[in-house]
Amino acid sequence: MIVKPDAEALAKAARAATQDGLPPVHKWNPPFCGDLDMRIARDGTWFYQGTPIGRPGLVRLFSTILKREGDRYFLVTPVEKVGITVDDAPFVAVDFERGADGVLTFTTNVGDRVAAGPDHPIRVERAPHSGEPAPYVHVRAGLEALIDRKSFYRLVEIGEEAEHEGENWFGLRSGGAFFPVIPAAELA
Numbered sequence: 001m002i003v004k005p006d007a008e009a010l011a012k013a014a015r016a017a018t019q020d021g022l023p024p025v026h027k028w029n030p031p032f033c034g035d036l037d038m039r040i041a042r043d044g045t046w047f048y049q050g051t052p053i054g055r056p057g058l059v060r061l062f063s064t065i066l067k068r069e070g071d072r073y074f075l076v077t078p079v080e081k082v083g084i085t086v087d088d089a090p091f092v093a094v095d096f097e098r099g100a101d102g103v104l105t106f107t108t109n110v111g112d113r114v115a116a117g118p119d120h121p122i123r124v125e126r127a128p129h130s131g132e133p134a135p136y137v138h139v140r141a142g143l144e145a146l147i148d149r150k151s152f153y154r155l156v157e158i159g160e161e162a163e164h165e166g167e168n169w170f171g172l173r174s175g176g177a178f179f180p181v182i183p184a185a186e187l188a
Contacts, residue, residue, distance in 0.1 A: 007036060007038065007048055011058060011061060011062070022064050022140070023064060023065060025064075025065055025066070025067045025076050025141070026067070026141050028067075028076050028077070028078050028081075029081075030076060030077065030078060030079050030080050030081045031080070031081065032074075032081050032082075032083070033080045033081060033082050034082060034083070035082060035083040035084070036048075036075065036082040036083065036084055037049045037050070038062075038075070038082075038084040038085070039084065039085040039086070039087065040073075040084070040085070040086045040087060040090050041087050042087045042088040042089075042146065043092065044091060044092035044094075044108075044109040044110075044146075046059045046062065059110060060110045060111055062075060063090070063091070063110040063112075065077060066084075066090055066143060067081075067141070068090075068141065068142040068143055073085070073086045073090060088134075088146055089136055089143075089144045089145055089146040090143050090144070090145075091108040091109060091110055091112065091139055091143065091144070091145035091146070092108060092109045092145055092146050092147075092148055093106040093107065093108055093137055093145040093146065093147040093148060093151055094107060094108065094109050094148050094151065095107045095151060096147075096151050096154070096155070098158065102173060102174065103115050103116070103117065103174050103175050104116040104122075104155070104172065104174040104175075106137050106145065106147070106151075108139060108145045109145075112139050112140070112145075114137060114138075114139050114140070114145075115174070115175055116137055116172075116174035116175055116177075116179070117174055117175020117176060117177055118175060118176065118177050119138075119175075120137060120138045120139070120175070121137070121138050121177065121179060122135065122136070122137050122147075122172055122174070122179040123135070123136050123137075123138075123179065124136075124179075124180070124181045124182070126182075133152070133181065133182070134146065135147040135152050135155070135181070155172055156181070158172070159171060159172050159181060160172075160173060161184045162178050164178060164180045167183060167184075168183070168184040168185070169181070169182065169183055169184055170182050170183075170184050170187055
């Protein structure tokens with residue numbers, strides 16, 4: 001019998017699994033049941049069959065059963081695993097706070113809060129042709145959030161120069177770690 005992936009069945013299983021916080025998706029290795037016509041756009045919008053999912057609670061629910069394996073993303077329950085498409089990162093960091101201790105705590109579009117530090121690093125990719133930065137923060141289990149533009153501009157305002165791998169870099173400090181953004185020599 002072939003099981004066709006179904007968003008409603010996944011949502012029901014996710015509700016059951018999230019009774020006590022985030023489910024242990026890292027421990028689940030169910031059989032692959034195929035791909036689901038679900039996509040997460042670069043701006044963090046979740047689509048099902050080409051239509052935006054307009055219920056934030058449902059998006060949050062699906063986000064809790066998201067798992068990354070290599071370059072692929074899956075929604076998993078204890079009994080099934082379905083592939084979905086992620087255009088860039090599955091989450092968007094839409095805001096951050098800087099605590100009195102200097103720790104940068106990010107809030108994602110799905111309600112996760114994560115304090116940047118050694119276990120939740122910030123990284124910045126630069127487009128090969130334009131050099132435009134794309135900043136990310138690790139959220140959980142190999143899943144990252146793209147830091148939105150307004151937050152990145154605010155981060156740049158509080159950045160500092162420090163030595164990194166023998167060179168002077170401009171970057172961000174949080175949780176006792178320094179995260180390089182750009183070589184200081186490239187600053188205008």
